[in-house]
Amino acid sequence: MNSLSNQxxxxxxxxxxxxCGIIKIADMADYEGKLKERSEHVPEAKAFDEKFQRFAxxxxxxxxxxxxxxxxxxxxxxxxxxHLQGRIGKYYLFDSRRDKxxxxxxxxxxxxxxxxxxxxxxETERKFGITALRWAAFKAGLGLTRRNNFFYTESGSWxxxxxxxxxxxxxxxxxxxxxxCPENCNRCxxxxxxxxxxxxxxxxxxxxxxxxxxFGGRDLPNDKYNAQIGCWLFGCDVCQDVCxxxxxxxxxxxEFPALSELSSHISPEKILxxxxxxxxxxxxxxxxxxxxQDVWKWKVNAINAxxxxxxxxxxxxxxxACYDSNEKVRxxxxxxxxxxxxxx
Ligand code: B12
Ligand code: SF4
Ligand code: SF4
Numbered sequence: 650m651n652s653l654s655n656q657x658x659x660x661x662x663x664x665x666x667x668x669c670g671i672i673k674i675a676d677m678a679d680y681e682g683k684l685k686e687r688s689e690h691v692p693e694a695k696a697f698d699e700k701f702q703r704f705a706x707x708x709x710x711x712x713x714x715x716x717x718x719x720x721x722x723x724x725x726x727x728x729x730x731x732h733l734q735g736r737i738g739k740y741y742l743f744d745s746r747r748d749k750x751x752x753x754x755x756x757x758x759x760x761x762x763x764x765x766x767x768x769x770x771x772e773t774e775r776k777f778g779i780t781a782l783r784w785a786a787f788k789a790g791l792g793l794t795r796r797n798n799f800f801y802t803e804s805g806s807w808x809x810x811x812x813x814x815x816x817x818x819x820x821x822x823x824x825x826x827x828x829x830c831p832e833n834c835n836r837c838x839x840x841x842x843x844x845x846x847x848x849x850x851x852x853x854x855x856x857x858x859x860x861x862x863x864f865g866g867r868d869l870p871n872d873k874y875n876a877q878i879g880c881w882l883f884g885c886d887v888c889q890d891v892c893x894x895x896x897x898x899x900x901x902x903x904e905f906p907a908l909s910e911l912s913s914h915i916s917p918e919k920i921l922x923x924x925x926x927x928x929x930x931x932x933x934x935x936x937x938x939x940x941x942q943d944v945w946k947w948k949v950n951a952i953n954a955x956x957x958x959x960x961x962x963x964x965x966x967x968x969x970a971c972y973d974s975n976e977k978v979r980x981x982x983x984x985x986x987x988x989x990x991x992x993x
Contacts, residue, residue, distance in 0.1 A: 653767065654821040657718060660763050664756040666720040668802060670789025671821040674707055674714050674814070680784040681705040691853045698854075704781040707814060711772060714814035718771075719785040720760070721792070721800075722753055725807030728901040730912040736954070737915070738859060738884020741936055743905050745809065746775050748935070750906040757811060770816040782810035790823035796830050796849035797837035797888040803827065805898030806889050830894070837888040842877040846888055858885035862950050863938035869953050870984035879957050882917070882950045883936055911935060920951040921966045925974070945975040952981045956988055964991055 654671055661669035681702065688695045707714055724743040733742065745753030757775065764771045773779050783800040786792060792802040799806035803826075830849075838846050845856040854860055858881050861874055869875050889895055911931060914923070923932075928944040939946050952970060955963040968991070970982035985991075 651819065653817065654819045656767065657764065657819070658821050661718075661720050661760060664760050664763075665753070666722050666756075666760070667804060667808070668721040668786075668791040668823070669718065669821070670786070670791050670823060671716050671718050671815075671819045672785060672788045673716055673818060673820060676788045677707060677717065677780055677785065678705055680781045683784065684781075687851060690847075690851045694854050701781065704778075704784075707780055711814050713770060713816045714772070715818040716815050716820070717780060717785050718764070718813045718815055719782065719789050719791065720811045721786060721802055722756075722809045722811065723804050723807060724753075724809055725804060725899045726901065726903050727905045727908075728903065729899075730909065732916060733912055735880055735886075736882045737936075738881075738886050739807065740809070740886075741884045741938070742908060742912075743809075744935070744937075747937060748906070752906075753809065761813065764813060764815060771813045773811065773813045775811070778810070779812050779814060782812055785812050786810055789821070790825050792825050793827045793829065794850070795837075795892070795894060796835070797846060797892060798850060798852055799889055799892075801827060801894055805895040806892065807895070807899060834893065836891045836893070840887050840891045842879055842885075842887060843874045858887070866946070866950070869949050870981055875953055876957060878950075878953055880954045882915075882920070882947070882954055883939070917951040917954050918963070918966050920947050921955075921970055923947075945973075945977050948973065948975070948978045949981045952978070952985050956985045959989060967991065968993060 657671065658669045684698050684701055684705070688698045703710065724740065727743045729739060729742065745751040748754050761771060761773060783794055786800050787794050792800055794800050800808060800810060802808060835849070838848060843856045843858060846852040855865060856874060858878050861872065861878055862881050862883050866872055925944060928947055929941050932947065933939065933941050933944055948970065952967060955967060967982050967985050970978055973979050973982065
């Protein structure tokens with residue numbers, strides 16, 4: 650490792666990243682093979698996967714780029730509001746990609762400024778990543794990609810990955826010291842509620858609860874997975890929660906900025922009675938995978954979660970939702986009433 654690589658790595662660790670590595674841009678090319686492998690196993694996701702081809706051929710868009718700096722940051726250090734466990738994917742509770750109040754976001758800006766101070770041309774994409782982040786981290790030897798597809802370090806899989814392209818050819822590659830998955834373990838595959846994760850390393854993004862409760866699931870009354878979504882309102886953590894390699898890896902010590910206040914407004918009942926303006930102005934900026942014009946989806950997800958874990962007192966909320974201003978919510982409420990055989 651040359652001294653510039655060393656300087657970059659040291660700065661990343663100083664700024665709160667758990668690990669940092671650097672790979673040559675050409676090392677991303679074989680990500681395409683993994684993408685193709687998935688499309689072969691899951692042909693219905695081919696169109697979805699095509700959007701990620703660009704991750705393999707970065708030089709098409711960034712002809713000046715020579716290397717990828719990839720960093721790993723732990724979010725398993727934050728306290729999870731008890732009542733949101735099993736309802737909202739933890740990654741989204743502690744999402745620092747757009748949250749200016751989060752120290753993780755500020756450190757990311759500082760790290761980028763530092764790369765520029767070193768005289769490097771650099772580019773990142775904070776929302777969805779500038780490249781395939783798991784693959785970049787795997788190539789840099791920062792840890793392992795396990796059978797559930799998640800990237801793990803010694804801290805488990807509760808990690809946020811980030812990458813920057815730079816215009817110098819550098820390398821900083823580690824040799825991971827992690828043990829592979831136990832030979833006979835398939836807990837993640839067995840536990841996936843929709844069988845999205847159908848075999849080791851292969852998942853159908855379109856059947857993943859995390860997709861169905863955010864970008865997808867636009868017709869839940871007729872969705873074949875509506876029951877399997879269970880109590881989830883936004884995201885899913887099942888294939889990580891069940892993994893023995895994550896045992897005791899969540900070390901909750903810190904509060905995430907403003908989460909405690911916002912989370913006090915979130916429950917299936919509260920979402921169903923929530924003003925659309927609150928959903929648009931307070932909930933949407935934090936949980937931004939559901940667009941402002943689609944915040945009705947929160948209410949639809951809440952009704953679905955109520956149906957899947959029905960309690961007597963939900964009845965009044967579902968009946969009231971029949972008068973919601975949004976047609977999709979009214980439709981979902983009517984479906985729930987029929988399914989649960991509720992009477993007015
Ligand atoms: C698109 C996307 C989604 C989609 C589709 C998911 C998918 N797996 O394709 C949806 C919306 C469903 C989604 C949901 C979630 N996501 Co997401 N998502 C992404 C995104 C933007 C691209 C992923 C991608 O390229 N998919 C295509 C597949 C083929 O690539 P892959 O997922 O990287 O899979 C790799 C491994 O499977 C590996 N592999 C396959 N076979 C083999 C075999 C061997 C031997 C080895 C070594 C490796 C290997 O190669 C693949 C290529 O890297 C990345 C960010 C990024 N730019 O990388 C985040 C990312 C993967 N998501 C992340 C998270 C946290 C989530 C959620 C947990 C959020 C939640 N709580 O609900 C869920 C979990 C879903 C799941 N089971 O994967 C994290 C994962 C962190 C980690 N520790 O791995 C990432 C890296 C974001 C980040 N910045 O940290 N996501
Ligand atoms: S996040 Fe949930 S639905 Fe998606 S693959 Fe994992 S267990 Fe299955
Ligand atoms: S549950 Fe088992 S097979 Fe799945 S990722 Fe964890 S250790 Fe590997």
